[in-house]
Amino acid sequence: MVLGRTFEDKCAEMYYRGKMFGFVHLYNGQEAVSTGITKAMRPDDFVCSTYRDHVHALSAGVPARQVMAELFGKATGCSQGRGGSMHLFSAEHNLLGGFAFVAEGIPVATGAAFQSKYRREVMGEAGADQVTACFFGDGASNNGQFFECLNMASLWKLPILYVVENNKWAIGMAHHRASSETQIFQKGKAFGIVGVEVDGMDVLAVRAVAKEAVARARAGEGPTLIEALTYRFRGHSLADPDELRSKEEKEFWFTRDPIKKLAAYMIEQNLATAAELKEIDTKIQGVVDEAVEFAEASPEPDPSELHHYIFAD
Structure with a gap:
C-alpha cells in the first residue's frame, strides 16, 4: 500500500513537471483494495485492470521501474512505451492489461477465467x-458487459x-x-452469484473476503462479486479540478485512510513500531526515486518498431 501511494504521489509530481502526457488517473485512497485482493492470490493468477491501473500492476508484481518507464513512454516500460498510463500490460506477471473504456476489461477477464477452466477440465491440465x-x-456495473x-x-x-x-463517483456522476x-x-x-460487500x-x-472467494473459485465453485466501498483521494484524473465533491465528504473519507488505519492497528497490536513503519516509508521512497531515474535514463522507442505488435509476429 505504501508503494502504491508513494508511486502515485510521484506520478502527480512528474505529470505536473511535464514528464508524462495524456490522461493519468491516480489510485490514492484505494490501495487496500488492490493489495487485499491481489496478495490473497498466487503469482500465476491473472489480474485485469481499468484505466486506473498503476497500483494493480505494482500489486501484481510488475517492477516500479517498468511501470514508471511506461508512464514516461519509454522503450523499457512494461508495454514498451506503447500503452502509457491507461494500458499497462505484462505477460510475465499475468497482468492482462489496463483498459481505457469503461467495463472493457470485464469480458477480457472473463475470457481468461474461461481458458483456465477449459485447460483444466477439457484439456486435462491439472x-x-x-x-x-x-x-x-x-x-x-451499469454497463451491458457487466451483466453479460x-x-x-x-x-x-x-x-x-x-x-x-x-x-x-463515476467521473463526476454520484453513484x-x-x-x-x-x-x-x-x-x-x-x-446466482455470491455477492459480498466489504470495507475497501x-x-x-x-x-479475508478475497481469500474465501479465491478458495471458492479454485475449488470450482464459481465466481464472486465483491463490492469494496472505497474512495479516491484525488480527482478523477490529474486534469480534474475535483470541484464536484464536497469538502465535507472528502474530509470524512480522509479520516479513513487505509494506510494510516493499518499502521495504527499494527502499532496497537505490537506488530510493528513507528520506527519500523518509518523505515518502510524511507525504503519505498528510494524504490520510487530509482524508478524515476530509470525512466528518465531509458531510451525512447525506436521509430522503426512502430508497426510491431499490431499483428502477431
Missing part, C-alpha cells in the same frame, strides 16, 4: 487452476473475482444518481 481478479469501478459476463461466469462456474471498487440498485454486490443475485478502506477485511 495445474491450470488459475483464478482471475477483474477490477472495475461502480460506473462499469456475470451471466456466463455463473453459467459456466468460472474461477473469477469481479471486484467493484465503488469509490462513489446513487446513476444506479437503480446502489448496492452493487446485490446485482449478482439475479445470476480496511486491507485486512478485503484480504
